[in-house]
Amino acid sequence: MERAACERLDRECPLANCRERFSLPEGVLYFDGNSLGALPRTAAADIDRVVREEWGQGLIESWLDADWFYLAREAGDEIAPLIGASAGEVIVADSTSVNQFKLAASLLRQSEGRSRVVTERVNFPTNIYILEGLVDLFETRFDLVLAEPGDLAGSIDNDTALVVLTHVNFRTGAMHDMAAITAHCRERGVPVIWDLSHSAGAVPLALNQWGVEYAVGCTYKFLNGGPGAPAYIYVAESAIAAFEPAMTGWFSHANQFGFEDRYRSAEGIEKCLVGTPPILSLRAVMHGVRCFDGLAMDDVVRKSRRLSELLIRLVDEGLPGGSLALASPREPAKRGSQVSFRHAHAYPVSKALRAANVVVDFREPDILRFGIAPLYMRYVDVWDAADALVRVMTTESWKAHMSDTPDPVT
Amino acid sequence: MERAACERLDRECPLANCRERFSLPEGVLYFDGNSLGALPRTAAADIDRVVREEWGQGLIESWLDADWFYLAREAGDEIAPLIGASAGEVIVADSTSVNQFKLAASLLRQSEGRSRVVTERVNFPTNIYILEGLVDLFETRFDLVLAEPGDLAGSIDNDTALVVLTHVNFRTGAMHDMAAITAHCRERGVPVIWDLSHSAGAVPLALNQWGVEYAVGCTYKFLNGGPGAPAYIYVAESAIAAFEPAMTGWFSHANQFGFEDRYRSAEGIEKCLVGTPPILSLRAVMHGVRCFDGLAMDDVVRKSRRLSELLIRLVDEGLPGGSLALASPREPAKRGSQVSFRHAHAYPVSKALRAANVVVDFREPDILRFGIAPLYMRYVDVWDAADALVRVMTTESWKAHMSDTPDPVT
Numbered sequence: 001m002e003r004a005a006c007e008r009l010d011r012e013c014p015l016a017n018c019r020e021r022f023s024l025p026e027g028v029l030y031f032d033g034n035s036l037g038a039l040p041r042t043a044a045a046d047i048d049r050v051v052r053e054e055w056g057q058g059l060i061e062s063w064l065d066a067d068w069f070y071l072a073r074e075a076g077d078e079i080a081p082l083i084g085a086s087a088g089e090v091i092v093a094d095s096t097s098v099n100q101f102k103l104a105a106s107l108l109r110q111s112e113g114r115s116r117v118v119t120e121r122v123n124f125p126t127n128i129y130i131l132e133g134l135v136d137l138f139e140t141r142f143d144l145v146l147a148e149p150g151d152l153a154g155s156i157d158n159d160t161a162l163v164v165l166t167h168v169n170f171r172t173g174a175m176h177d178m179a180a181i182t183a184h185c186r187e188r189g190v191p192v193i194w195d196l197s198h199s200a201g202a203v204p205l206a207l208n209q210w211g212v213e214y215a216v217g218c219t220y221k222f223l224n225g226g227p228g229a230p231a232y233i234y235v236a237e238s239a240i241a242a243f244e245p246a247m248t249g250w251f252s253h254a255n256q257f258g259f260e261d262r263y264r265s266a267e268g269i270e271k272c273l274v275g276t277p278p279i280l281s282l283r284a285v286m287h288g289v290r291c292f293d294g295l296a297m298d299d300v301v302r303k304s305r306r307l308s309e310l311l312i313r314l315v316d317e318g319l320p321g322g323s324l325a326l327a328s329p330r331e332p333a334k335r336g337s338q339v340s341f342r343h344a345h346a347y348p349v350s351k352a353l354r355a356a357n358v359v360v361d362f363r364e365p366d367i368l369r370f371g372i373a374p375l376y377m378r379y380v381d382v383w384d385a386a387d388a389l390v391r392v393m394t395t396e397s398w399k400a401h402m403s404d405t406p407d408p409v410t
Numbered sequence: 411m412e413r414a415a416c417e418r419l420d421r422e423c424p425l426a427n428c429r430e431r432f433s434l435p436e437g438v439l440y441f442d443g444n445s446l447g448a449l450p451r452t453a454a455a456d457i458d459r460v461v462r463e464e465w466g467q468g469l470i471e472s473w474l475d476a477d478w479f480y481l482a483r484e485a486g487d488e489i490a491p492l493i494g495a496s497a498g499e500v501i502v503a504d505s506t507s508v509n510q511f512k513l514a515a516s517l518l519r520q521s522e523g524r525s526r527v528v529t530e531r532v533n534f535p536t537n538i539y540i541l542e543g544l545v546d547l548f549e550t551r552f553d554l555v556l557a558e559p560g561d562l563a564g565s566i567d568n569d570t571a572l573v574v575l576t577h578v579n580f581r582t583g584a585m586h587d588m589a590a591i592t593a594h595c596r597e598r599g600v601p602v603i604w605d606l607s608h609s610a611g612a613v614p615l616a617l618n619q620w621g622v623e624y625a626v627g628c629t630y631k632f633l634n635g636g637p638g639a640p641a642y643i644y645v646a647e648s649a650i651a652a653f654e655p656a657m658t659g660w661f662s663h664a665n666q667f668g669f670e671d672r673y674r675s676a677e678g679i680e681k682c683l684v685g686t687p688p689i690l691s692l693r694a695v696m697h698g699v700r701c702f703d704g705l706a707m708d709d710v711v712r713k714s715r716r717l718s719e720l721l722i723r724l725v726d727e728g729l730p731g732g733s734l735a736l737a738s739p740r741e742p743a744k745r746g747s748q749v750s751f752r753h754a755h756a757y758p759v760s761k762a763l764r765a766a767n768v769v770v771d772f773r774e775p776d777i778l779r780f781g782i783a784p785l786y787m788r789y790v791d792v793w794d795a796a797d798a799l800v801r802v803m804t805t806e807s808w809k810a811h812m813s814d815t816p817d818p819v820t
Contacts, residue, residue, distance in 0.1 A: 132672070274508055
């Protein structure tokens with residue numbers, strides 16, 4: 001395929017104009033929107049206004065006058081349609097890790113007689129770590145089970161108290177069948193918490209339709225909420241009444257400013273709040289999510305798959321010897337919005353790509369990860385990145401980076 | 411005392427120039443810096459740069475290139491001298507409520523054989539709520555005791571597993587003798603967590619000297635970190651090695667980007683991190699804390715007390731009939747940086763003051779609260795506010811606000 005064909009695909013793309021919604025650096029091919037999404041064009045001026053006017057001039061009164069009190073819920077209501085949820089089922093708060101803790105602590109406390117907490121060994125590590133700490137807090141009541149790939153369904157039985165899974169694997173992009181696994185769990189009376197961090201905004205999600213009751217996710221990847229932007233938490237309307245928060249801060253009190261000396265939980269999704277939200281970062285989330293305004297998720301998903309397939313095909317063609325092994329599933333429906341390759345020297349390869357102005361992620365131990373952000377990524381970007389990758393591999397320019405050591409990146 | 415005398419005090423004040431470090435609204439007497447501190451003059455341009463350049467242009471690489479990874483620790487190191495702590499003992503993360511949960515969960519898990527968790531009924535409610543949820547999580551292992559005023563020392567005994575106290579009471583401004591209570595607890599082998607939210611930046615704090623091992627606090631009051639800015643957590647150097655985090659997220663892993671499938675805790679204060687920090691809000695904290703650069707805390711404390719005494723004296727003189735009862739201790743060393751009055755109709759009085767451009771807090775059920783922020787508050791501001799208060803009371807203009815209902819404010 002020629003580059004000109006990609007230019008034509010860009011011209012014909014129904015999302016072609018979405019790129020204008022973002023402010024992007026010149027001359028960089030950015031394949032890391034699944035680590036940190038791009039800056040929405042509307043964000044900077046508004047955040048500056050929040051700082052100078054709402055904080056500087058309005059001061060304490062902006063909690064009401066500028067709706068700071070309602071931002072967490074407003075942002076949740078904007079995220080809801082992107083994940084197949086309804087208004088009132090999602091709220092923005094804390095980090096993904098803290099939200100996992102909040103949901104898991106509450107569900108384990110309510111668990112009766114079951115002893116196994118199941119997750120996958122290949123889950124994003126913070127989810128495992130959070131469960132380790134929590135299981136330890138419950139002393140001998142629960143055991144943590146790290147299911148091996150392929151063993152997940154068999155690990156879930158009538159003694160399972162909780163299942164915690166990430167929808168899209170951060171290394172390979174392999175995507176679980178959320179509807180099937182959720183049904184499998186519910187048949188056995190097992191609650192499941194889904195981590196949507198690598199899903200929301202780029203893959204099909206129908207939480208209500210799939211019977212999902214609990215989920216968390218971050219807003220700084222495909223939702224473009226900004227660095228470290230607060231995460232969200234979802235509890236289905238059908239589950240919220242029975243849900244009893246374990247981390248009971250004043251923002252989830254039924255009468256927060258009554259300053260009562262005993263806790264009484266709010267009724268709705270506000271149950272999942274704890275402390276005061278970071279307003280500057282929270283405001284940025286609104287801009288990130290609003291980049292999806294007016295878009296059909298079908299178009300977003302279709303473009304994600306086409307871009308991904310194009311990358312796989314160009315690498316297949318350009319490196320016929322198989323010097324890079326595809327780590328992601330070939331079947332589009334089983335793959336999130338990323339394409340990962342395995343290489344024994346994936347880190348030096350990532351550095352050589354960076355030298356060619358292609359930003360990708362290296363993930364321990366051997367993963368080269370291309371995030372596909374369909375709102376601002378063009379077919380020609382994929383063509384150019386594949387071209388750079390083929391050059392790096394065929395010229396072995398990555399060998400010049402053999403002595404580099406991995407940097408931390410989120 | 412005449413207003414001219416206050417003008418002279420302002421001219422002679424060693425902190426007179428500090429007001430220039432803030433951007434304040436014209437024509438408003440702001441006595442709510444203990445709810446939301448004022449905007450540091452340097453913050454807006456820098457946050458705009460963080461958004462446009464670090465996020466917009468630097469994207470994922472700003473985690474290293476712009477030091478995002480180290481901000482939480484850098485901000486903690488800047489806070490440390492303000493509370494009598496050393497670099498490496500403080501880190502900025504999450505909300506005050508979540509930090510309370512993190513410390514209390516870890517300390518209770520490590521507790522051996524003791525059953526009582528003690529706090530005060532008059533503590534800031536979120537601290538009580540957090541403990542309620544946590545005690546419930548431990549099932550029958552602990553009981554929560556809400557000590558009544560005057561009963562605190564007697565409530566702490568050899569069966570006490572943990573004490574959680576706020577240094578300065580949010581309603582009255584009454585300030586605990588932190589050194590004495592900490593010593594009382596340590597003699598009985600009881601860990602204490604101090605909440606410094608209403609203290610840091612305005613009252614004397616010498617955590618190391620007083621033998622304090624654990625503390626939390628918010629940054630959006632006297633530290634001027636911005637709306638909902640992330641909070642901080644302090645663990646003394648002498649206590650950090652034995653401290654085992656209960657909320658074990660990836661940001662506290664000894665090898666975060668090794669993505670190991672088992673948790674191993676970092677060694678230092680980074681143990682207290684959990685998830686990804688909200689960078690925009692975290693950057694604002696740096697500006698807030700740096701407003702203290704070059705100031706002697708003695709000067710800050712002295713000015714806080716003089717402003718407070720002036721307010722008490724002017725109200726005493728202006729309202730000799732005692733129509734407002736002082737709710738705060740008269741003795742400066744027993745009072746935080748606020749002056750509170752009781753009145754049966756405190757809410758209408760606060761609204762009448764707002765109509766006279768004086769911003770104060772109402773606190774349920776009957777408290778009118780004047781926050782004293784010595785970095786940007788002038789003696790003339792106190793004179794003008796007292797003058798307005800005397801007018802509101804003597805003209806009974808507050809009666810026009812009798813039908814107003816309380817708004818939520820943080």
